Amino acid sequence: MKKPALIEIPNTLQTITQNGVDVLVEALEKQGLMGTYECLSVEKKAQLARVLTCSEFVVEQFRRCPELLVELLNSGDLDRPLSVTEITEQLATLVSTVTTEEALLSCLRKARNRQQVRIIWRDITRQANLIETCHDLSNFADASIDQAYRWLYDEQVKVLGTPIGRYSNQPQHLVILGMGKLGAQELNLSSDIDLIFAYPEGGETEGAKRSVDNQEFFTRLGQKLIRALDSITPDGFAFRVDMRLRPYGSSGPLVYSFAAMEQYYQDQGRDWERYAMIKARAVAGDPEAGVELLTILKPFVYRRYLDFTAIESLRKLKQLIQQEVKRKGMDDNIKLGAGGIREIEFIGQAFQLIHGGRDLSLQQRPLLNVLDTLAGEGYLPCAVVDELKSIYCFLRYVEHAIQALADKQTQMLPDNALDQAKVALMMGYDSWDIFYEALNQYRERIDWHFKQVIADSEEEEQESNGAVGDEWLPLWVRTQDEESSCIQLNEAGFTESKELYTKLMDLRSSPSLRSVQREGRERLDVFMPRLISAAAELEQPTLSILRVLPLIEAVARRSVYLVLLTENPETLKRLLLLCAASPWIAEQITHYPILLDELLNEDRLYSPPPAQDLAAELRQHLARIPEDDLEQQMEALRHFKLAHRLRVAASEIAGNLPLMKVSDYLTWLAEAILTEVLHLAWRQCVVKYGVPQRLDGSPCELDYIVVGYGKVGGIEMGHNSDLDLVFIHNGDPQSETDGAKSIDGLLFFTRVGQRMIHILTTQTTSGILYEVDMRLRPSGDAGLLVSSLTGFQKYQEAEAWTWEHQALVRARVLTGAKEVAEAFEAIRIEVLGKQRDLVKLQAEVSDMRKKMRDNLGTLVTQSGLGDNAFDAEQLFNLKHDAGGMVDIEFMTQFVTLAWSWKYPELSVYTDNIRILDAMAETHLITPEDALWLQDTYRAYRSAVHRLALQNKPSLVMADQFANERKKVMELWLSLGLYINENSQQ
Known part of the structure; x- marks a missing residue:
């Protein structure tokens, strides 16, 4: 908000204005300072009149010390903001001349009065905005506390000696935490300051005749500091000090060691103390120890789980x-x-x-x-x-x-x-x-x-009508018999009520709930009637609630999630709807309850971000985590994937995303994650081993690419797709890295690949990122984990099998160095564009397809291609049976390998849909056939996606898609490919 407007002083206040001016003039005349007032500009007199009208405090300060106005005017401090350095240095200069404790008190109060007048002046005249005013007040408070502390510390050391840590054997200083508005640098014009005193470790003082315990030293010092700031003298006070936020409040010790602080908050810290600690900041004393203390206390404030309590x-x-x-x-x-x-x-x-x-x-x-x-x-x-x-x-x-x-x-x-x-x-x-x-x-x-x-939000309704779901409480707590409960369920629209009742009672008496603490049990008793009530409003109430029950059992010990769902009825409704629509979603949320957070925001849940925003969001998440905290980075990556995969699935179920967009988002998600994983792995290896070299001797700057094959390469990822990857570098495998622990380039690049696989596949509490398949690399499992660009090219040109060239059709650089990616693509285009023996190619592609059908297909048979009848009692594998998805994929791969030498446009894209477009444009098939294959391929994939969300394999009854299968098989034969005798079709 902009600053409040300046308006003319109304007539009702003119008398107050004149009285303030009169008091000031009288004080100036007594000191012979009227010349300053008379020389003021019209604008400055108007500002002065406004301040004197509004603030009795300023009038009183000028009455007592008219020199203050003169000094402020001459310094120019009324007309400009002061930096934190200026505020601190002004006070430090004054304190440096102090020789007694009483003089310190006077110094602090006079300095405070000066700052207060300056800040009020700039606030009332609207020269300062709210942020500047709060920062000036907070900065001066910081400076006052720190300068007073340091002066008092030095004086007390002369008497009691220097406090020394028992374990570190180092001099100890107090850490002074500013809480509330001081901690947040939001201090108001007349705020008290909430402080907590702590010191790193116990021990005794050294250098004095009689040693005292560190606790006693700092208690005395704290008492003196409070007096220096808080006590009222003829000059007023510096700051009102409130120490009640310390452990045990007013009844507890004035100061605590770090160990005692940690123990207290771990064992006895209350909820309101968590709120207070949000704004805690080390404002004075030992700044490094202050950071350490706040780090120790952070787990008390910020829980690693979603804390809806x-x-x-x-x-x-x-x-x-x-x-x-x-x-x-x-x-x-x-x-x-x-x-x-x-x-x-x-x-x-x-x-x-x-x-x-x-x-x-x-x-x-x-x-x-x-x-x-x-x-x-x-x-x-x-x-x-x-x-x-x-x-x-x-x-x-x-x-x-x-x-x-x-x-x-x-x-x-x-x-x-x-x-x-x-x-x-x-x-x-x-x-x-x-x-x-x-x-x-x-x-x-x-x-x-x-x-x-x-x-x-239901408070009023509860007061008048009772709590939501109260009608279901007798069922849940078993104060009514089974028959009555089943009748109630039936009347509410639940089918198979006896089975549902049994499941509910099984949950109630399950072993996992027996050990739940009283608070958790109470939350469950509040939540379950609401769950049943919410499910009763849906079209599939029984299915909804049965799929959610495993989640409830899984989170019973972490009842914070029950609070989340109790507090957010719309979130509970979304949970029930999504679980009813997809057991896959139900399982995901049961395994990873943290995903419940994603259901809170409906707009975000059903609107996955585009690729650019997705990558930026992930970078932002990781940027907040320390570079050396791999465990937290891995958890962040996994949660990011889980959250966005859930959003895609929810959007697909809601009809917001068509099939192609679903695959796009899932592929973008994988690319964004792989980009960050590559950078993490590279950075960690560089820190450990140093930077490798290029062949020309210059330092490598991530001359590394990750190539995706299969579904990720073809931009056709599903909800549970794994990653077929190949790692390629363009460095010198023989030269050494430049780190203290140097290794040769080949080993370095291999370690980067191993690190990536570790980050991707390690099982954590949030699962793995992706299953990774590296068997498509040169020479498969027998080959190097990471290939050089030159080695990859030689292998593809001289050693690769036809099926490896088929895989190359769908190969695409997912992330890595732009120059290496461009070089890879040039190699790919060159290899795919090689003219091949057509008959030999047809045989090899057909034979490979036969092997896949034999190993992965079903026993579905057809009584001849001229007959459109498939046995309805058999099953059709949408992916691997004859006439299925893989046939279409093999056709695009075959055509690309057979004709790219003549039609380079066939090898430009890696996805089947655009390859089919290119096949039509080059007249290798008719546009009608290309369009028909595209529609059929999409239909197959849509069915596979729907089945995946139902946790079902890619199988349908054999008489489904009969026309599509027949046409795919006919087009297969039309390309000169053949269906081997005795194959499983």
């Missing part, structure tokens, strides 16, 4: 706040009241706590940045985030206006007409009534958004 906990916390607001009559509190700042913070924190363990982009402190991430990552619509940000800024400006009045720590709207008029003026409104109406409209919008994310 956060919503319920936030809701309960909000209810407590609302009760307090009601009890104290704080409806006009713009922070805690309905539609206030806290509700916007809760919205951001809910997503951070739920998803932050897995989505590292959410592990950040400033709320506005978090909201931007929620929009960028698709958690919330951009329009919603824009509204939240705009209103948040508005409310923070209101907060600053309230606190600028008298430097009081309050978020309550003023209740007197004079202060109300001042706030309206600072907010750019002509009157309080107009401002208050706009404020209420904004708060209503925030309250509405808050309820969409956090509040129980």
Whole structure:
């Protein structure tokens, strides 16, 4: 939101303006400083009048110390932003002259008053925006805490000695964590500061007459630091300090060792402490130890799983706040009241706590940045985030206006007409009534958004009609008999009610549920009636619920997933619909419950991104993971694949994606993953062994390609397709790498390939990425894992079998160096364009097809090609039987090998559809036959996809596709290919 507008000071405040000016003039005259005031420009006097009108605090500061105005004007600090370095250096210069503790207190307070006047001036005159104001306040707080700490530390060391770590034997420093708005650098004009003190390790001090324990040293130091900041002197205070967020609150020790902190949060940390820790930042003391401490505490804050218990906990916390607001009559509190700042913070924190363990982009402190991430990552619509940000800024400006009045720590709207008029003026409104109406409209919008994310959307319904699914609770908890339960299921539309009832009771008494803790059992008892109720509304209620039950049993111990589905009824409905449509999807989600996250956003679920966005999204995910954390990288790759494969399957079931697009997306997904896997493997090998060389002696820069054959090469991947890959390099296999642990080039390139296979095929908690088949490389299993470009070319030209050239028709570079890819494609075109003995080729292709049918086909027979009757009791293998998909694939491969020497356009593309187009364009078959083959091939593939989603093999009854099979076989023969006698057709 843009800054509030500057408007003229209304007549109702003119008296206040004049009083402020009079107080200032009187103070200046006493000090003989009126010349400064008289020399002010018209613009500067207008700014001064506005500030004196709005802020009693500034008036009082100028009354007590008119020199402050002169100094601020002369320094130019009122007219420009200050960097964090300037703020720190200004304070450090002042503190460097301090010789006593009392002088330190005076120094801090005078510096604070100066900064406060400067910041209020720039805020009220709208020279600074909200971000600058919050950063200036936070930066000065950081500097004050750190400078005071360092001065006090040095003084205490003189008396008590230097604290030394028991294990490291190194001097110890305090780590001071800033929490809340200080941690997020969102401090307001009169905020207190929430701090936690910790030190790395126990031990004793050295260098003094009497040693003291490190705990005692830092406790004394912490007490002095609080006094230096918090105590009120004639100069006021520096910062109000609140230490209640530390472990055990006010009743606990003032400082903790890192080990004690870790133990506390691991064993006793409460939900509200997780929210507090989201914004924790090391603001002073030992910065390196601060990073270490926050790393130790991160697992407490951000869970590795989707933590939907956060919503319920936030809701309960909000209810407590609302009760307090009601009890104290704080409806006009713009922070805690309905539609206030806290509700916007809760919205951001809910997503951070739920998803932050897995989505590292959410592990950040400033709320506005978090909201931007929620929009960028698709958690919330951009329009919603824009509204939240705009209103948040508005409310923070209101907060600053309230606190600028008298430097009081309050978020309550003023209740007197004079202060109300001042706030309206600072907010750019002509009157309080107009401002208050706009404020209420904004708060209503925030309250509405808050309820969409956090509040129980069924709360009112539950109060009036009971909880959703209550009618099914007696069935689930077995307070009614089996007969009554089956009648209830029948009346609700469930078929095979007795079988369903038995399955539900089996789940209830299953061994996996016996060990579930009380909280998990309670969540299951809340969820199951809702599940039955949601299933009853669908067309296939019994099928839906039966396919979801294995998932429920699988996640019973991790009941956070039950909370997810309970909190999101639309997500539960989507789960039931998808599982009813596809047992394959049901199995995927059961094996990998983290996929439930994908069902939350309907738009994202049914709209897979295009190739470019897909690759960029994966790069972004991996960029957030440390380069040396292979385990987390592998998990991120696997989750990315699982999530996007589910989105493709859901889109296919919903009818949003036709067959060809499904294969496109699945192929793009594989390419994006292979690109990142190649870069990971290459980088890891370079770190370990150094950079290999090219044949000309220059360093290799990823002179490596991954070639895809088969389905991935032909852009025809299915949901469970594996990867037929070949690795090729263009480096010098003999020269050594330049690392400390050097190896020859051939071994280096082999290690890259081995690393890729390891990343792709290692079984983790999220499964494997892909099954990888390397048997199509030169010489198959007996050959090198990685071939040189030259070696590959020689093999293809002199040693490769016809079936290997057939495979080359569908070979395509998936990722790697552009120059090597272009060289490979030139080799491929040259090999495919070689003129071959047509009769020999026909025989070899036919023989290879026979071997495949014999090994992979069924026993389906036909009583002669002139008869269109197939035995209806037999089965037809859509892929491998005569007249099936492989026949069409072999035809395109045969034609490419037979005629590319004459028609190079046949070898341009690797997919069957476009090869058939080229066959028609070159008149090798008629356009009608080409179109018919394309439609038949698509029909076969669609059937295979549908069967795969049903977890069924590629088999249909033999009388299906009878006409198609017959025509494919006729076209097979028309190309001079033959069906060998005694083959299985």
